[in-house]
Each structure stands twice: as C-alpha cells, then as structure tokens.
Amino acid sequence: MTTDSELSAYGRRFAELYDVIRGYRDAAGEVDVLQAVFGRSLDKGATILDLGCGTGLHAVELAKRGYKVTGIDLSADMIAVAQQKKSDVTFLCGSLAEHKELGPFDGCMSLGNVINCLDNMDSLCAFFESVAAVLKPKSRFICECWNPIAVIKTPPTRVVRNYESKAGKIARVALPKWDFMKQELEIDYDIEITPPKNSAPAARYRINHHLCLFTPLEIEFCLKRAGFEQIEIRSGLPEFQTAGEDDRMLAVNCLKS
Numbered sequence: 126m127t128t129d130s131e132l133s134a135y136g137r138r139f140a141e142l143y144d145v146i147r148g149y150r151d152a153a154g155e156v157d158v159l160q161a162v163f164g165r166s167l168d169k170g171a172t173i174l175d176l177g178c179g180t181g182l183h184a185v186e187l188a189k190r191g192y193k194v195t196g197i198d199l200s201a202d203m204i205a206v207a208q209q210k211k212s213d214v215t216f217l218c219g220s221l222a223e224h225k226e227l228g229p230f231d232g233c234m235s236l237g238n239v240i241n242c243l244d245n246m247d248s249l250c251a252f253f254e255s256v257a258a259v260l261k262p263k264s265r266f267i268c269e270c271w272n273p274i275a276v277i278k279t280p281p282t283r284v285v286r287n288y289e290s291k292a293g294k295i296a297r298v299a300l301p302k303w304d305f306m307k308q309e310l311e312i313d314y315d316i317e318i319t320p321p322k323n324s325a326p327a328a329r330y331r332i333n334h335h336l337c338l339f340t341p342l343e344i345e346f347c348l349k350r351a352g353f354e355q356i357e358i359r360s361g362l363p364e365f366q367t368a369g370e371d372d373r374m375l376a377v378n379c380l381k382s
C-alpha cells in the first residue's frame with residue numbers, strides 16, 4: 126500500500142526514481158564547474174557542505190575528488206538513497222538549523238530547487254543565516270534556484286518524459302500550474318512504472334511539488350541580511366554565465382563576509 130508520506134514531494138517514491146529522472150543532467154560536469162568557481166581557496170581535503178544534497182549526486186562526486194563532504198537533507202528517503210552509494214560523504218537528515226554542531230566549512234552549495242521549497246522571505250533569510258553560521262569567513266556559497274523572470278516570461282508547459290530503469294519503463298508527465306501574484310509554481314508529476322514482464326503489477330501515482338519563486342532582488346536582500354557579500358547572479362550549472370531573463374535556473378555565487 127502506498128502511504129501519504131511515500132508520495133510527499135521528496136518521499137520514498139520520488140527518492141527511488143530521482144537519479145533516473147535527473148539522469149539527463151551531468152553531475153560530474155556540474156562538479157567541474159563548482160570546483161572552478163570554488164577555485165584555489167579550496168585545497169584537497171577542504172570541507173564542503175552540500176545543503177539539500179538529495180541523493181548525493183554532487184556530494185559523492187566531490188568526495189571522490191578529495192574533499193571532505195557533508196550532505197544534509199530534510200528528506201530521510203533522499204538520504205537513504207544517498208547512503209546506499211559507496212562514498213566517504215557524511216550524510217545527515219534534517220535541516221541545518223537542527224545541526225548546529227556542524228562546521229565551520231570552507232564552502233557550501235545548495236543545488237537544484239532547495240530554496241524554492243521554502244515558503245516565504247522569513248524562511249529564506251533564516252535559511253541563509255543558518256548557512257552563514259556554519260561557514261568560515263570569506264568562504265563561498267553557491268546556491269541554485271528557479272528564475273521567476275524566465276518562468277513568468279515563458280510559463281512551463283506539460284512535459285512527457287520516458288525512462289528505462291531496473292524498475293522497468295517509467296513514464297513521467299509534468300503538469301505545471303501557477304499563481305504568479307503569489308510567486309508560486311506547482312508541478313504535479315504523474316508517474317507510471319511498468320515493471321519488466323510479469324515481475325510486478327504496474328504502478329501509477331501523482332507527486333506534487335510546491336515551489337516558491339524568489340526574485341533575484343529578494344535573494345540578494347536576504348543574503349546581504351545574513352552576512353554575505355560579492356553576490357553575483359549567474360545562469361544555473363553547468364553554464365554559469367551572466368544570467369538572462371530566459372535562463373530557467375539561476376546560480377547565486379557569493380562570499381560570507
């Protein structure tokens with residue numbers, strides 16, 4: 126039987142499909158860019174926090190390259206998938222505020238839509254403050270998020286994607302809806318898994334993702350309030366170019382004062 130928590134945004138059902146669904150993105154290529162941006166300030170053995178690490182795609186790759194990586198995520202199911210991977214990463218479940226013992230780190234990243242899972246500006250400020258509290262002075266924070274300007278200019282449409290995995294054929298339909306006055310985007314993922322011949326019955330379910338779209342000015346305001354400086358807004362990884370209004374994802378690059 127499928128329970129509600131299994132179907133929550135990052136519950137077991139989404140967690141077990143995450144690496145397949147995200148497979149079209151090249152985590153190693155994204156880590157190449159991260160390494161270049163973190164730059165020489167991060168020698169081998171430097172400590173990096175991956176906040177909202179999900180299934181550990183970037184954390185595991187950074188650990189392979191010699192960094193001491195801690196990955197933390199609110200979802201126990203995403204962390205369980207990350208822990209199945211052989212790596213030296215320390216994976217922890219919870220929010221950063223719940224893990225005040227951590228740090229100080231030489232760098233922090235928060236990739237994908239982690240901050241879009243927050244509800245409002247108060248939570249965004251608190252999130253950035255918790256990052257500042259575990260970073261060494263002058264260390265770098267790189268944070269990705271949706272670009273509301275691009276989403277409003279060209280709203281997302283229904284997208285159908287098909288994948289092959291050990292679990293069988295996976296059909297995923299993304300159905301977006303939004304309330305731009307509230308800066309909210311919701312995506313329903315309709316997922317159908319057809320296991321290899323006769324091995325199990327087909328499964329169908331819907332998972333809802335609710336996202337808060339923060340503007341670049343709002344993000345900059347909260348970062349400054351939390352004690353970050355030299356804030357630059359770039360396009361998402363791996364491009365990491367000067368951001369434009371058509372870039373669906375942004376990457377914010379800044380230093381703790």
Ligand SMILES: C[S@@+](CC[C@H](N)C(=O)[O-])C[C@H]1O[C@@H](n2cnc3c(N)ncnc32)[C@H](O)[C@@H]1O
Pocket residue numbers: 135147176177178179180181182183197198199200203219220221235236237238239240242243
């Ligand atoms: C789209 S996934 C991104 C995972 C990973 N960073 C990546 O790029 O593959 C977003 C993750 O953020 C986590 N998350 C959301 N809010 C969080 C918070 N306040 N603290 C820690 N993790 C959070 C979710 O549980 C989810 O695993």
